[in-house]
Structures are given as structure tokens and as C-alpha cells.
Amino acid sequence: MxxxxxxxxxxPGKWRDYLALYEADGLQIQKRILGRMVGYYRTETGALNQVIHMWGYRDMNEREERRTVLMDDPDWKSYVVKMLPLLRSQESKILVPAAFFSPQWQE
Structure with missing residues (x-):
């Protein structure tokens, strides 16, 4: 996993607009297609104006399959056109659990 x-x-200052737009237009699409939302946060200290979201997958193949479906979804494409102007940058990291930890999401 x-x-x-x-x-x-x-x-600067656009994280509220981003979260409002995501809740209204993007959240249900991603939950339907990506499936396992592990967390969705915003920063309060440190680097500001950041939104962090995490999604769980069985493996990289499942991630690729689900993200391909997401990128092809017409409603998602419409959302992205509205969302991208709010962003300065995007970063993605793949995290693998330590040997002693087992993620708690449901299949």
C-alpha cells in the first residue's frame, strides 16, 4: 500500500477560495474516482497558503489507473480550468509505510 x-x-490568501471551489466542484469527483481519501489539510504555520491532500492506493498500478480515469473525466477537466489560476505550485510525493505500520483505510 x-x-x-x-x-x-x-x-497568497487564495487558500480559502481554493478550498471553497474544491468542496463545491472537486471533492465528490475525486472521492468517486480516487476512492481512499487519507487526509485533507491546510497549513497553519510554516509554509503558508498550502493545501495538502493524501490518497491511498494498493500500488502504483492502481494509482495510475484511477488518475487516468480522473484526468479523462469531463467534470474534473471543467473543475481544473477554474482551479489552476488559484495555484502557484504543485508537488506530489509517494509515501510507503514503514514495515511496522499498516494503513487503516477500508477496502
Whole structure:
């Protein structure tokens, strides 16, 4: 199992707009297609104007399959056109659990 951690840095002060747009237009699409939301956060200290979301996958093949479906979804494409102007940068990391940890999401 693995977790993809995506960090989006918005333009200063635009994290509220980003979260409002995501809740209204993007959340249900991603939950339907990506499936396992592990967490969704915003930064309060440190690097500001960041939104971090994490999604769980069985393996890289499942991640690729689900993200391909997401990128082809017409509603997602429409959302992305509205969302991208709010962002300054995006970063993605693939996290694998330590040998002694087992993720707690449900299949």
C-alpha cells in the first residue's frame, strides 16, 4: 500500500477560495474516482497558503489507473480550468509505510 501526498501552494490568501471551489466542484469527483481519501489539510504555520491532500492506493498500478480515469473525466477537466489560476505550485510525493505500520483505510 502507498499514499500519494499532494501539496498545492496557492497564491497568497487564495487558500480559502481554493478550498471553497474544491468542496463545491472537486471533492465528490475525486472521492468517486480516487476512492481512499487519507487526509485533507491546510497549513497553519510554516509554509503558508498550502493545501495538502493524501490518497491511498494498493500500488502504483492502481494509482495510475484511477488518475487516468480522473484526468479523462469531463467534470474534473471543467473543475481544473477554474482551479489552476488559484495555484502557484504543485508537488506530489509517494509515501510507503514503514514495515511496522499498516494503513487503516477500508477496502
Amino acid at each position: 502507498l499514499v500519494e501526498m499532494r501539496t498545492y501552494t496557492t497564491h
